[in-house]
Amino acid sequence: MSKGTETRNRIIAKAAPLFNRKGFEGCSMQDIVEAAGLEKGSLYGHFPTKEALALAAFEYAWHETCAVLTARMDTVANAVEKLKIHVDNAVSRASFPGGCPLLNTITDTDDGHPAIRRMARDAFREWRSLLESIVKEGQARKEIRADIEPADVVALMISLLEGAMVLDRLEKKSGFREKAGRHVMSYLDSIALPQA
Amino acid sequence: MSKGTETRNRIIAKAAPLFNRKGFEGCSMQDIVEAAGLEKGSLYGHFPTKEALALAAFEYAWHETCAVLTARMDTVANAVEKLKIHVDNAVSRASFPGGCPLLNTITDTDDGHPAIRRMARDAFREWRSLLESIVKEGQARKEIRADIEPADVVALMISLLEGAMVLDRLEKKSGFREKAGRHVMSYLDSIALPQA
Amino acid sequence: MSKGTETRNRIIAKAAPLFNRKGFEGCSMQDIVEAAGLEKGSLYGHFPTKEALALAAFEYAWHETCAVLTARMDTVANAVEKLKIHVDNAVSRASFPGGCPLLNTITDTDDGHPAIRRMARDAFREWRSLLESIVKEGQARKEIRADIEPADVVALMISLLEGAMVLDRLEKKSGFREKAGRHVMSYLDSIALPQA
Amino acid sequence: MSKGTETRNRIIAKAAPLFNRKGFEGCSMQDIVEAAGLEKGSLYGHFPTKEALALAAFEYAWHETCAVLTARMDTVANAVEKLKIHVDNAVSRASFPGGCPLLNTITDTDDGHPAIRRMARDAFREWRSLLESIVKEGQARKEIRADIEPADVVALMISLLEGAMVLDRLEKKSGFREKAGRHVMSYLDSIALPQA
DNA sequence: ACCTACGGGACGTCCCGTTTAT
DNA sequence: ATAAACGGGACGTCCCGTAGGT
Numbered sequence: 069m070s071k072g073t074e075t076r077n078r079i080i081a082k083a084a085p086l087f088n089r090k091g092f093e094g095c096s097m098q099d100i101v102e103a104a105g106l107e108k109g110s111l112y113g114h115f116p117t118k119e120a121l122a123l124a125a126f127e128y129a130w131h132e133t134c135a136v137l138t139a140r141m142d143t144v145a146n147a148v149e150k151l152k153i154h155v156d157n158a159v160s161r162a163s164f165p166g167g168c169p170l171l172n173t174i175t176d177t178d179d180g181h182p183a184i185r186r187m188a189r190d191a192f193r194e195w196r197s198l199l200e201s202i203v204k205e206g207q208a209r210k211e212i213r214a215d216i217e218p219a220d221v222v223a224l225m226i227s228l229l230e231g232a233m234v235l236d237r238l239e240k241k242s243g244f245r246e247k248a249g250r251h252v253m254s255y256l257d258s259i260a261l262p263q264a
Numbered sequence: 265m266s267k268g269t270e271t272r273n274r275i276i277a278k279a280a281p282l283f284n285r286k287g288f289e290g291c292s293m294q295d296i297v298e299a300a301g302l303e304k305g306s307l308y309g310h311f312p313t314k315e316a317l318a319l320a321a322f323e324y325a326w327h328e329t330c331a332v333l334t335a336r337m338d339t340v341a342n343a344v345e346k347l348k349i350h351v352d353n354a355v356s357r358a359s360f361p362g363g364c365p366l367l368n369t370i371t372d373t374d375d376g377h378p379a380i381r382r383m384a385r386d387a388f389r390e391w392r393s394l395l396e397s398i399v400k401e402g403q404a405r406k407e408i409r410a411d412i413e414p415a416d417v418v419a420l421m422i423s424l425l426e427g428a429m430v431l432d433r434l435e436k437k438s439g440f441r442e443k444a445g446r447h448v449m450s451y452l453d454s455i456a457l458p459q460a
Numbered sequence: 461m462s463k464g465t466e467t468r469n470r471i472i473a474k475a476a477p478l479f480n481r482k483g484f485e486g487c488s489m490q491d492i493v494e495a496a497g498l499e500k501g502s503l504y505g506h507f508p509t510k511e512a513l514a515l516a517a518f519e520y521a522w523h524e525t526c527a528v529l530t531a532r533m534d535t536v537a538n539a540v541e542k543l544k545i546h547v548d549n550a551v552s553r554a555s556f557p558g559g560c561p562l563l564n565t566i567t568d569t570d571d572g573h574p575a576i577r578r579m580a581r582d583a584f585r586e587w588r589s590l591l592e593s594i595v596k597e598g599q600a601r602k603e604i605r606a607d608i609e610p611a612d613v614v615a616l617m618i619s620l621l622e623g624a625m626v627l628d629r630l631e632k633k634s635g636f637r638e639k640a641g642r643h644v645m646s647y648l649d650s651i652a653l654p655q656a
Numbered sequence: 657m658s659k660g661t662e663t664r665n666r667i668i669a670k671a672a673p674l675f676n677r678k679g680f681e682g683c684s685m686q687d688i689v690e691a692a693g694l695e696k697g698s699l700y701g702h703f704p705t706k707e708a709l710a711l712a713a714f715e716y717a718w719h720e721t722c723a724v725l726t727a728r729m730d731t732v733a734n735a736v737e738k739l740k741i742h743v744d745n746a747v748s749r750a751s752f753p754g755g756c757p758l759l760n761t762i763t764d765t766d767d768g769h770p771a772i773r774r775m776a777r778d779a780f781r782e783w784r785s786l787l788e789s790i791v792k793e794g795q796a797r798k799e800i801r802a803d804i805e806p807a808d809v810v811a812l813m814i815s816l817l818e819g820a821m822v823l824d825r826l827e828k829k830s831g832f833r834e835k836a837g838r839h840v841m842s843y844l845d846s847i848a849l850p851q852a
Numbered sequence: 853a854c855c856t857a858c859g860g861g862a863c864g865t866c867c868c869g870t871t872t873a874t
Numbered sequence: 875a876t877a878a879a880c881g882g883g884a885c886g887t888c889c890c891g892t893a894g895g896t
Contacts, residue, residue, distance in 0.1 A: 071873075072879060089375045093290040096863065107881045112866065114879090166374060174434050175371045178362060179285045189434050223428070223443040231427025232419070238370050238385050247419040268853080292889060303855045308891065463894080464857065481767045485681040488884060499860045504887070506858090558766060566826050567763045570754060571677045581826050615820070615835040623819025624811070630762050630777050639811040685869060696869090698875055706869065859892075865885090872879075 076114045079104045084125040084132075088166035091176040092122055092184070122184055129169035130191045136162050138198075147206025148260040151199070151225070152253060158229045159249035167237055170195070171230050196222050216259045225252055272310045275300045280321040280328075284362035287372040288318055288380070318380055325365035326387045332358050334394075343402025344456045347395070347421070348449060354425045355445035363433055366391070367426050392418050412455050421448055468506045471496045476517040476524075481558035483568040484514055484576070514576055521561035522583045528554050530590075539598025540652040543591070543617070544645060550621045551641035559629055562587070563622050588614050608651045617644055664702045667692045672713040672720075676754035679764040680710055680772070710772055717757035718779045724750050726786075735794025736848040739787070739813070740841060746817045747837035755825055758783075759818050784810050804847045813840055 082103040086095045097118060101108050115121040137157045141150045166172060173188040199222040206212035232248035278299040282291045293314060297304050311317040333353045337346045362368060366387055373381040395418040402408035408417075428444035474495040478487045489510060493500050507513040529549045533542045558564060565580040591614040598604035604613075624640035670691040674683045685706060689696050703709040725745045729738045754760060761776040787810040794800035800809075820836035 070878085075879075091287060091289065091372065093287060094372075094375065097865090098863075107883095108864090109867080109882060110880050116865090118864065167371070171430055172371055172374075174430055175363070175368055176287065178368075178433060179290070185434075192431070192434055220443055220447075223438070223440050224424070224447055227427035227431055227440055227444050228420070228424045229427070230430060231423035231425070234367055234370055234426060234430075235388070235423055237374060238381075238388055242419070244419050244423055247416055248423050251416075251420055271853095293891085294889075304891085305855050305857095305893085306853075309853070312891095314890070462857090467858080483679060483681060483764065485679065486767065489886085490884075500886090501861060501888080502859055508886085510885070559763070563822055564763055564766075566822055567755070567760055568679065570760075570825060571682065577826075584823070584826055612835055612839075615830070615832050616816070616839055619819035619823055619832055619836050620812070620816045621819070622822060623815035623817070626759055626762055626818060626822075627780070627815055629766060630773075630780055634811070636811050636815055639808055640815050643808075643812055684867075686867080695876055697871090697877065700870070701875070704870095854896085856895080857893085859890105861889085863886105863888080865887105867884080868882085870880085872877105874876080874878095 072114070075106070075110075079106075079111065079114055079121070080124050080128045083121055084129040084169070085165035087122055087125045088129055088164060088169050088172050090166075091172070092118075092181060093176075119181060119183060122181070123187055126169060126173055126184060126187055126191075129164055133162060133164050133169055134195075137195075146263065147202050147209065147211045148256050150202050150206075151221075151256055154199070155225065155229065155249050155252050155256075158233075159245045162233075168230060168233050171234060195226065199225060210261055211263065213259050213261055221256075221259065224255060228252060268310075271302070271306075275302070275307065275310055275317070276320050276324045279317055280325040280365075281361035283318055283321045284325055284360060284365050284368050286362075287368070288314075288377060293317075315377065315379060318377075319383055322365060322369055322380060322383055322387075325360055329358060329360050329365055330391075333391075342459065343398050343405065343407045344452050346398050346402075347417075347452055350395070351421065351425065351445050351448045351452075354429075355441045358429075364426060364429050367430060391422065395421060406457055407459065409455050409457055417452075417455065420451060424448060464506070467498070467502070471498070471503065471506060471513070472516050472520045475513055476521040476561070477557035479514055479517045480521055480556060480561050480564050483564070484510075484573060489513075511573060511575060514573070515579055518561060518565055518576060518579055518583075521556055525554060525556050525561055526587075528556075529587075538655065539594050539601065539603045540648050542594050542598075543613075543648055546591070547617065547621065547641055547644045547648075550625075551637045554625075560622060560625050563626060587618065591617060602653055603655065605651050605653055613648075613651065616647065620644060660702075663694070663698075667694075667699065667702055667709070668712050668716045671709055672717040672757075673753035675710055675713045676717055676752060676757050676760050678754075679760070680706075680769060681764075707769060707771060710769075711775055714757060714761055714772060714775055714779075717752055721750060721752050721757055722783075725783075734851065735790050735797065735799045736844050738790050738794075739809075739844055742787070743813065743817065743837050743840050743844075746821075747833045750821075756818060756821050759822060783814065787813060798849055799851065801847050801849055809844075809847065812843060816840060 079100070082105075083095075083100045086099055086103060089095075090099070097108065097111060100121070101111060111121070115124065137154060139153075139157055139161070141153050141157075144150055144153065162168070170188055170191055173184060174192075177185040177188065196219075200218045203212060203216070203218035203221050207214050207216070207218070228248045228251065229245075232244040236242060236244045275296070279291075279296045282295055282299060285291075286295070293304065293307060296317070297307055300307070307317075311320065333350060335349075335353055335357070337349050337353075340346055340349065358364070366384060369380060369384040370388075373384065392415075396414045399408060399412070399414035399417050403410050403412070403414070424444045424447065425441075428440040432438060432440045471492065474497075475487075475492045478491055478495060481487075482491070489500065489503065492513070493503060503513070507516065529546060531545075531549055531553070533545050533549075536542055536545065554560070562580060562583055565576060566584075569577040569580065588611075592610045595604060595608070595610035595613050599606050599608070599610070620640045620643065621637075624636040628634060628636045667688070671683075671688045674687055674691060677683075678687070685696060685699060688709070689699055692699070699709070703712065725742060727741075727745055727749070729741050729745075732738055732741065750756070758776060758779055761772060762780075765773040765776065784807075788806045791800060791804070791806035791809050795802050795804070795806070816836045816839065817833075820832040824830060824832045
């Protein structure tokens with residue numbers, strides 16, 4: 069890997085948590101160069117603008133988060149089991165500094181920065197598609213009740229998990245994430261079909 | 265109401281949506297001055313600092329939101345009915361510009377601005393207390409199953425509704441709020457005791 | 461005088477020698493704010509751009525220089541005497557830091573900055589007009605030979621004095637200015653008519 | 657001539673007019689690179705620093721100018737004739753892009769860049785020496801009046817010509833150079849001794 | 853009480869001269 | 875010999891907050 073790419077990656081890796089914690093406006097280029105250990109002018113060669121850097125940072129943060137969320141899912145075949153692992157990852161393992169990059173980016177770019185917002189929306193759609201396809205596969209394989217609307221399952225999972233993750237940051241010991249996890253787990257049980 | 269108080273209220277009413285939409289850093293005093301139709305100097309006659317204004321703005325925004333959320337709840341006696349009205353308010357009526365002030369403030373002040381954060385946390389606690397006391401009353405009056413942990417009910421309601429409200433802003437037609445509402449409603453039915 | 465005007469004047473007075481010495485490109489806004497004892501942002505209210513400041517600075521520098529060049533000229537009536545005082549001022553008294561602002565500005569803005577260049581050209585024309593009118597008055601009053609072309613007198617005076625002033629900066633002891641002064645003096649004598 | 661030397665010469669030939677027109681600070685390495693048709697890295701293979709390039713550029717520009725100024729001077733033997741040819745060259749033939757490199761460099765390096773300034777001063781001294789030796793030879797050969805101070809003749813010539821050249825750039829049609837030339841010519845006549 | 857004007861400071865973008873890798 | 879990378883700094887702009895002025 070070339071030196072420039074290395075530096076670029078370092079910048080992104082250092083910038084992503086900052087953007088995620090402080091938001092686009094709340095995070096200055098100065099903060100980033102200090103975190104990355106280089107000087108202001110050096111950024112220009114790698115990212116022409118702050119928005120370009122924020123885009124790359126979100127991409128990185130979401131990629132990292134997705135890796136955690138989807139980990140170990142392919143170790144099981146059953147759709148419900150897959151989803152449970154996903155939930156467990158979200159509840160117990162996901163911990164990008166500053167909270168869920170997707171949710172943070174949505175609230176941060178509510179006004180302005182359409183390019184970043186678009187990227188967040190795409191990430192969101194991918195996430196939904198992934199879960200939906202698992203649900204559908206499960207239905208095809210008689211693991212999940214056929215009368216269930218896949219979109220409803222996905223909506224519950226994502227909404228509840230995201231909401232709990234945000235609120236958990238306000239009160240560290242409230243245990244919202246665990247509660248959300250338990251609720252989803254029992255919901256998944258309620259839509260599962262008994263396997264032979 | 266004196267002229268000064270009137271002006272002060274106008275400032276707050278104009279500032280609150282701005283702060284809610286753009287965040288603390290993303291919203292300049294200039295923006296507020298323009299929205300409120302006065303000049304910079306006057307603003308500082310009413311609020312000594314930007315943070316003081318943001319505090320008042322959040323207080324206002326949350327007060328407005330609470331009014332919507334709790335509307336019509338005292339028209340019924342049954343606890344489950346009360347909660348259902350609450351959910352319906354959240355799903356169909358709550359619409360402060362920029363989304364839920366509580367969630368926005370949490371994510372916005374994740375880093376820095378502890379005073380605002382504290383106020384958000386207090387608001388959050390009040391909300392939880394309100395709902396918890398309704399659940400407990402319901403249990404006392406045999407309207408809700410006694411084996412249910414009140415905190416779990418509240419956690420589900422708030423987490424799911426907040427999560428859905430955020431995601432709804434990304435995809436206008438996804439209907440996350442409605443889905444979340446339906447889920448909570450059926451959950452409430454599942455914990456309700458049949459009434460004589 | 462208002463506080464703002466005072467500050468503005470201080471900025472100009474400090475900026476003019478810097479621009480004159482280091483040229484437009486060689487002089488940074490940072491240099492100026494340091495010299496003027498204020499901060500970067502404060503300049504914005506007084507001068508929207510570096511060029512605007514440079515314009516004001518040249519105007520000031522040239523005004524100061526003109527005051528020196530024309531001093532004591534009205535103490536005598538005879539045109540030749542007037543011109544001799546002018547030459548003496550240029551040789552012995554003119555000393556704006558960095559040399560003649562007119563010549564410096566001409567060479568500095570040879571490429572680009574047409575607004576500044578225009579101002580320099582106007583200053584130059586005024587200077588020529590002043591001297592020409594003195595020569596013409598002298599001819600009208602029979603103090604200067606009628607066969608002399610006024611423009612030639614002015615051209616000699618200005619060219620020689622400016623040239624000498626530049627070269628004097630290279631070699632401090634070369635005495636170019638004094639030599640130039642002596643030459644012009646004797647030339648003026650040669651075109652003077654004997655007075656009754 | 658080797659390929660490297662050829663490139664080096666091309667760089668100098670392209671850089672010299674740029675430096676002369678825009679000054680040291682006003683002229684970027686990027687400008688030079690573009691004019692010379694090569695890449696930035698290559699430039700630094702030939703010149704270790706911008707100042708080194710500027711030195712070479714001045715040397716070139718002055719060499720070119722001197723060649724024009726001294727042209728045809730050896731076609732006559734008489735000192736006054738020699739000087740007149742010199743003046744004619746300065747008035748009618750000298751035209752390095754951006755004006756006289758000597759004067760431009762003096763004003764440009766008034767503050768900073770002592771190495772370049774030293775080179776300009778040396779060039780200036782050479783010029784003076786050349787003219788002074790011609791005057792002295794003329795006096796030795798009874799072509800020029802013995803009571804004339806050679807330094808005075810040189811000072812007049814150089815000061816007047818340089819001054820006129822600068823001012824000519826402000827007003828193209830003012831004809832300062834021609835006027836200066838005529839004045840010097842008649843001055844030279846006035847110090848010439850009649851030849852047998 | 854309102855508002856213009858000023859203060860200090862930071863920020864984003866961009867460019868520059870130079871060096872290091874290739 | 876090319877090109878990317880780097881440190882540094884410049885310019886212009888905005889911002890928050892304070893005074894002076896009406």
